[in-house]
Amino acid sequence: MRLPIKSALFSAIVVLILGGLILGLRLTQQGTQLTVVGAETETFVWLAAGAITIFIYSLFRAQISSGIANIPRFTGLVNRFEQVRDIKALRLAFMALIILGAFIFPFYTSRSHIDLGTLVLIYVMLGLGLNIVVGLAGLLDLGYVGFYAVGAYTYALLAMYFSVGFWTGLAAAGVMAAIFGFLLGFPVLRLRGDYLAIVTLGFGEIIRILLNNWTEFTGGPRGIGNIPKPTLFGLEFNRRASEGAQTFHDYFGFAYNTNHRVIFLYLLALVLVLITLFVINRMMRMPLGRSWEAMREDEIACRALGMNPTHIKLTAFTIGAIFAGFAGSFFAARQGFISPESFTFIESAIILAIVVLGGMGSQVGVILAAIAMTVLPELAREFNEYRMLLFGLMMVLMMIWRPQGLVPMHRPHVELKS
Structure with missing residues (x-):
């Protein structure tokens, strides 16, 4: 040989x-x-x-x-894993155990780990939103960070000019991001592949440059600070409450602890991720989700079956943008300060890498990839200056050994015996 x-x-x-x-x-x-x-x-x-x-x-x-x-053991292990995955009761029990562990996690760990967990959940939400556009609908979007920025600045500006609270700002951020997603959908209706990627990349950069140059309204490079933190039914997590409000620790009779706010932000992010998972999972089972996947496989066949590609693309961009808007508003509330430098192209690249590494269309894969992309750099801080080099190396290795992603999307199917 x-x-x-x-x-x-x-x-x-x-x-x-x-x-x-x-x-x-x-x-x-x-x-x-x-x-x-x-x-x-x-x-x-x-x-x-x-x-x-x-x-x-x-x-x-x-x-x-x-x-x-x-290798017989390797093949048998894969087959056994697939058999276990198909058992619904075991799958539900495993999911319930994971969710329970996620809720318990912040009460038995340090503050730095809770902050890292919150960051992971933000990227999970972003990855799930982009997974609709790229993984399910097959539309390559390189400017997804633009919707993320729209959500963050919507809440920050409403809080600064109109004293809007977090929950109202969260809904407003989702609506505003959906509007931008709908508007972006129209210019790209006839585009696909590289041309679609170029247009979406331009959209993300336009949003960042607009936020950077519109100094009178957005603060420009200075950004926006003192963004209000989320509250629990009006209860604040500060040491002293603002006028007309009450603190969380006074209401429940606890001693003041700065970790209360960190834990609350983590749990809030976890609830938002669970809602995102539930909504997207339901949509995937609806005709809308089936139409996204059908267009991803063959747009010409979709037209032949009487489907409307315009409607399918617009819904994918709009719904995907909503979750980016939610993540953006939560990011602004968590950080308390945002600037255009928080929404550069590298953020879009990381989110897209999460979708590709996890598996196109796979929700479990996106979660695992988001954890890997966020936690591994923190564990290897001594390699921080080579972070992008390692990032590129990981992408190359994945494309060679497992191009379908960590956990490929599993669909019920029937195979005819040869």
């Missing part, structure tokens, strides 16, 4: 060149000049090890893939 030596050698050389330029060299300032300094010997040892690994894998890739596929 002929081995692809040339291809393997080329892959190893590319790894050495790119890795040497990115990891092996760095700029340092000496006085008023920038000088190029080489990395430590350990870095080059790791680069050489990585290049050798890539060479060996590229050389024996076919044998490795076939060997893994032919």
